[in-house]
Amino acid sequence: MMKAGRGVYWRRRRLMCNKSLLTSQNLLLLKSSPRPLNCVDHRPHVITHAPYNEYKATEIDGKLIANDIKATLATEVCNMRSSIQKVPGLGVILVGKREDSLSFVRIKKKACDKVGIASVVLELPEDCTQVEILNAVEMLNHKESIHGILVQLPLPSHLSEEKILNAVNVEKDVDGFHPVNMGNLAMTGREPLFTPCASRACIEVLHRYGVEIIGKKAVVIGRSMITGLPTSLLLQKHHATVSVVHAFTSNPEHITHEADILVSDVSVPNLVRGHWLKPGVVVIDMGSTLVKDNNSSNGTRVTGDVCYDEAILKASLITPVPGGVGPVTISMLLSNTVEAAKHAYQWTEQS
C-alpha cells in the first residue's frame, strides 16, 4: 500500500491537533467502546486559578474536587434507589491487620457511606490460605448486590497477588488491576471497563484545572502496577508524549526537566527537587510516605515525593500531600463502583 510522505503525515496530524478535533475533554467520547464505563463525566466546570507567575504555584484542591464528585455520585445513587430500589455495592477483602490497610479500608467505607454505596468488608486473618481468599473473591463475584470488588493491597507474602487479582470478575474489577482491564488500557483503540483509580484521579485533576494533555510532554516517575504504570498508559491514551523514569534511569532530572506535566509515584520523600522541574510545570505528586514529625500530635505525618517548598516556586500547579490526588482517588473508586452497578442493572439517569 502506498503511503503519504513524511511531511504530509506529520502535517496532517498537526492540523488535526490545531483544529482541536481531539481535545482531552472529548477524547473519551470519541472512543468506540461498546460500554464506556469510564466515560462518566463529573466535570461541571473547570476550576479557575491564577495565571502562572514565577513566584508561587497554585495549589490543587483535591478535597474540593472529591467533594464535588461525591455530591454528584450521591445524587445519582439516590436516583437509582428511587428508580429501581437498588444501590451500588462494594465488597472489600482485607487480609491481616496492617495499620495502613486498616486505615485505607476505613476511609473507603466512610466514603461509600457518604454517597449511599453499600459496602461490606470481609476480614481474613493474616495467615489465611490462598484458597480461603479465592473463596472470598468467588463469593463476592457471585453476589448480586455487590458490583465492585476491591482486594486491599499489599497482601501477605505467602499469597499470590497475581492469582487473587486475576480471580476478580472483570466486570466487578473497580480497581482496574485485572490484566484484561490493564491490557485494554494499554492498547490503542481499546477501552478498559475500569481504569485504576489513582490514574483516573490524575487525569481528573488535570481536567478540572483546565490543563491540556494532548501533545504535552508528560514524565511519570515510577512504574508501579497500582499507579505509575497505568497513569503513563492513560496519559498516552490522552495523547501526551510520555516518558517513564525509574530506578534504573541515569540522571532522571535531565528527563523530568523537560516535562510539562510531572507525575511522581515512588513514595520517596523529597526525591523531586526544584532543579528537576521546568518553570511552569504541572506537578502531580502521588507519593505517600509516613515520616516522623515531632510537631504532629501522633509524631508522624504523610508526605509526598516532591520537595514542596522548592517545587512551589517552579511549578504552575501542584498537588499537595495530603489533600491532593488522594481524596480524588477515593472518589474515583466510588465512581467506578457506581458505574459497575449502572451497568449491572442496565440503568442510566434517563432510564
Add this chain to the structure above:
Amino acid sequence: MMKAGRGVYWRRRRLMCNKSLLTSQNLLLLKSSPRPLNCVDHRPHVITHAPYNEYKATEIDGKLIANDIKATLATEVCNMRSSIQKVPGLGVILVGKREDSLSFVRIKKKACDKVGIASVVLELPEDCTQVEILNAVEMLNHKESIHGILVQLPLPSHLSEEKILNAVNVEKDVDGFHPVNMGNLAMTGREPLFTPCASRACIEVLHRYGVEIIGKKAVVIGRSMITGLPTSLLLQKHHATVSVVHAFTSNPEHITHEADILVSDVSVPNLVRGHWLKPGVVVIDMGSTLVKDNNSSNGTRVTGDVCYDEAILKASLITPVPGGVGPVTISMLLSNTVEAAKHAYQWTEQS
C-alpha cells in the same frame, strides 16, 4: 511505613545496576512467571561487530539471526516428533484477498514448513460474517493439533477486530494480541504467555548484537497495537527508560535525538532523518511501506521509516529494510508456536 530517603533509594538501585545483578541477558530468567513461555533462549552467541566509528554503522543481519533461530527450532521440533510423535501446529485465519495479507501468510506458511511446524490456513471470503470468523476461531481453539492461532490483520472494516482477537484462546494467542497477554506484558512483575512477535524480534536483535538495554534511553516512534506499543512495554520491562513519540508530539526530533536505542514503527518512508539521531544510536527500523521504484523488476520496493543513507552515517548499528527485523519477527512467530506446543504437551527437550 517508614521509607529510606531519596539518596539511599536511588543509590541502592544504582548498586544493583553496577553489580549487574540484572542484565538484559538474564532478566527473563529472574522473572517469577509460573510458565515463562517467552523465556526460550535461542541465543548461542553474541554477534561480534566492528566498534562504532563516525563513518558508517554496522548493518544488522536479520536473515542470519532468523536462520539461526529457525535451525534451533527445527531441531527442537524434530526432537519433539521423535520423542512424543507430535509436532507443533499453527492455524491461520485469512479473510479476503488483500495482496499484502496473502503474501504475509505465504511467508509464514513457508517458514512453518521449514522448521517442521504443521500449518493450516482457513480462508474466508472478504464478505464473511462476524459469526463465521468467530466460528473459525472457536474451531481452532478446540483443535488439539493446533497450538497457535493467528488472525491475519487487518480485517475488513465490517468485522470487529477486538471481538475476534479476544475470542482466541489465551494459551494459543501466539501473536500476543489478547488483552490478557498485553496486560501482563504491561504490568510490572507479570509475564505474558506470549509477547507480540515484532517486539520480541526487536529485543532479540539487540541481544544478538550485544546491545545493553538496562538503563538506556529508548525512544519508540509509533504506538500501534501490533508493534510500537508492545515494543515500548517490552523495552520498559528490560529496564530501559522509554519515551513514546507519536503524531501529536511536537518536535519529535528533539526527543529522538536523546535516544540510545531508537525504534520506529509508523510506516512513513524517510520520516527519521540523520539530524533526528544521536551519534552512536542503535536504530531498529520496523516500518514497512511499498514504494514505487522504477529500477525494480516489478516497479516497487519495500522501505522502512528511516532515511537509511543519512542514518548509517550517525548510528552504530542499524537494521535495513528489508532484511532487518522482518525475518526475525517471522522466526518469533515460529518460536511462540513451538513454545505453545511444548506447553500443551508438557514437553521439554529434557523430557
